[in-house]
Amino acid sequence: MNELNDQINQIKNQFFDQLQETRTEAELFQVEKNFLGKKSGPVTQLLKKLSELPPEERPKWGQSVNELKKLLELELAQKRQNLVNTDEPQLWWDYTLDKFAVGRGHWHPISLVLKDMVNFFASMGFEVAQGPEVETEFYNFDALNIPSNHPARDVWDTFYLKTGEVLRTHTSSVQIRTLMQRTPPLRVISPGRCFRYEEVDATHLAVFNQMEGLMIDKNICLSDLKGILHKAIEFIFGNSLKTRFRPAFYPFVEPGLDLDCQCIFCGGSGCSVCKQTGWIELIPCGMVHPNVIRNCGHDPEVYRGFAFGMGFDRIVMLRYGINDMRLLYKGDLNVLSQF
Numbered sequence: 001m002n003e004l005n006d007q008i009n010q011i012k013n014q015f016f017d018q019l020q021e022t023r024t025e026a027e028l029f030q031v032e033k034n035f036l037g038k039k040s041g042p043v044t045q046l047l048k049k050l051s052e053l054p055p056e057e058r059p060k061w062g063q064s065v066n067e068l069k070k071l072l073e074l075e076l077a078q079k080r081q082n083l084v085n086t087d088e089p090q091l092w093w094d095y096t097l098d099k100f101a102v103g104r105g106h107w108h109p110i111s112l113v114l115k116d117m118v119n120f121f122a123s124m125g126f127e128v129a130q131g132p133e134v135e136t137e138f139y140n141f142d143a144l145n146i147p148s149n150h151p152a153r154d155v156w157d158t159f160y161l162k163t164g165e166v167l168r169t170h171t172s173s174v175q176i177r178t179l180m181q182r183t184p185p186l187r188v189i190s191p192g193r194c195f196r197y198e199e200v201d202a203t204h205l206a207v208f209n210q211m212e213g214l215m216i217d218k219n220i221c222l223s224d225l226k227g228i229l230h231k232a233i234e235f236i237f238g239n240s241l242k243t244r245f246r247p248a249f250y251p252f253v254e255p256g257l258d259l260d261c262q263c264i265f266c267g268g269s270g271c272s273v274c275k276q277t278g279w280i281e282l283i284p285c286g287m288v289h290p291n292v293i294r295n296c297g298h299d300p301e302v303y304r305g306f307a308f309g310m311g312f313d314r315i316v317m318l319r320y321g322i323n324d325m326r327l328l329y330k331g332d333l334n335v336l337s338q339f
């Protein structure tokens, strides 16, 4: 029996030595195999000896070996638990853990309105046209009937680049690019980013979105403009709102107009959003100036049409009742996840 105790102590010493060195689940598994392995593990070997012993020694032997086995199992389990609780990288997976809750992505409110608008105008036969954000003065101003000495240039607080180009101040430049490349009849919309040297506040940003519209054919008149924009507003805000035109000046249209719609917040009775007027200024527009058509190589006696340029972010704000334009660009998930 002394011999047994010696063997047991020797196994324990070796076991604890190895256990101390163990850092990973895989290593722990190896230690378990080394000592409790069914075929050649030392504990199994000791148990096998049972049959060679005289019957009176067997119970004692069996009990000691079983105690050893239990001790090793307990130590292994404890070590496994410790491994799980440490930060050390290890090969360990708990398949019973609940899966991580990963939030689903969603559209930004600007993209939502943009998709809707593109669909709406596509249903009226409009295509989407694009132009560069870094523009020449020719496309951004001159061809739009705003020569360099014209006082109206001051209206657009322009970022000039060292190359002599500008960051486009409006999407109206795409009118010129389209009209120069194509022969009417044509119907295009052009959504995109514009840039102005603005002081940023709740309703002005230095980088903002506009959506230009242009329709040129032989017999276009103001009532076409009115009908299409009225339908567009009905589509955006989901109900039929009253609209009205006011005269306005933009060098590239004649007549130039501002389209107002009945305030969607108070229904026209007057509130803080519409500054008690009952109307909201929505879409600058007009009949394309003959000079613009001529500058693009077409005969204004033959072709005419209308153009409009809506402040896109403003439409998004009105549609969703957002009172600060900066919220659209901050990327704050608390705001964005509401859409």
Ligand code: DAH
Pocket (backbone or CB within 6 Å): 169, 170, 171, 172, 212, 213, 250, 252, 253, 284, 285, 286, 287, 307, 308, 309, 310
């Ligand atoms: N481009 C003008 C601006 O940014 C807006 C505008 C007015 C566009 C009249 C048009 C238009 O197409 O016809 O202030």
